[in-house]
Amino acid sequence: MHNMCIRPTPEELENFGTPDFTIYNAGQFPCNRYTHYMTSSTSIDMNLDRREMVILGTQYAGEMKKGLFSLMHYLMPKRGILSLHSGCNIGKGGDVALFFGLSGTGKTTLSTDHNRYLIGDDEHCWSENGVSNIEGGCYAKCIDLSREKEPDIWNAIKFGTVLENVVFDEHYREVDYTDKSVTENTRAAYPIEYIPNAKIPCVGPHPKNVILLACDAFGVLPPVSKLNLAQTMYHFISGYTALVAGTEDGIKEPTATFSACFGAAFIMLHPTKYAAMLAEKMKKHGATGWLVNTGWSGGSYGSGSRIKLAYTRKIIDAIHSGTLLKANYTTAEVFGLEIPTEIEGVPSEILNPENTWSDKKAYKDTLLKLGGLFKKNFEVFTNYKIGADNKLMEEIVAAGPNF
């Protein structure tokens, strides 16, 4: 946690006073499964009034940072500040990008970019003054980590970094990043300044691009689509992804899931409250929304393959540089997504997923199946209002799949 939190200076510590919030972490000591409603030996309990959190039955460090993140999802909106489950970076020209996404969709990987300054990889706030990181460190997944594909994360693993659940040779102290015998969810927790181009303090102006990451295991969402405001809200509230083997226990193969605001586990208010704040801020500051599929192409999980990280990076580069905004687009059926026809460094044929499937009928069936899942998931939101009248919510519902 020391690595992950914003570390106070000695002067700040001198006048620290009493803590605002206390975490009691009992590590492996389990909770009592005979307690009413307790379904597991692991529990994370929070008392907002007493400002305390109790963690029982888990040694996963992520529970502490994500527990505090839930707290921020309660405290920040009360002050008119939007809490974001997103990575964030800033270009040399001052353009800020947010990377929303569930675990494993690429927030850490894509916000850590050698050509840009890192503001943070996971938890941010968007206030009247711009964006700021809640944390002071990163928590990178390191399963199958390679120097070639993720050089900045690789180089951040040095003295002072805490490696969690990795397997290493005790004599030579060499880590085997491919070893999944403890868990797939191996982690490296390092202070953000271990990334050479981190922006310290971790703050920036209002975002120019809002990138929604989805790891689509069905392989039918385009690698990138440009979204209008209603589509951005529709996909933000839906929070679709495939959970891949990794952070959550028991996931052996990609499983479609919807997690409102890309963070159902952390939000404390109704999802439409956060969506309304995001819509208002994006509109006010002229931010563009994008949907980036970091999941499958050429077929669903099992027949297709995961989109190459190198291609996703080129897509993200084109968003940052502004060239993608000026590209030519076609509109795809069912989801009505705007797909660019060309991106430098990315084979044009993969931009429209239909081209990558050899079995066109299977593609159409899968597309309709996913569209149906989106519709069903969204049913519970259609009766809510966003903003003063119901106009935006009507536009948002209409921005979903249409068939």
Ligand SMILES: Nc1ncnc2c1ncn2[C@@H]1O[C@H](COP(=O)(O)OP(=O)(O)O)[C@@H](O)[C@H]1O
């Ligand atoms: N096309 C892709 N885009 C992004 N990440 C990818 C891609 N293909 C494979 N990956 C891998 O998926 C994982 C994404 O995890 P991470 O960036 O930690 O996600 P998050 O921070 O959203 O939890 C990394 O291990 C990364 O190497």
Ligand SMILES: C=C(OP(=O)(O)O)C(=O)O
């Ligand atoms: C730490 C977590 O977030 P992420 O996997 O997105 O890094 C988590 O969900 O446990």
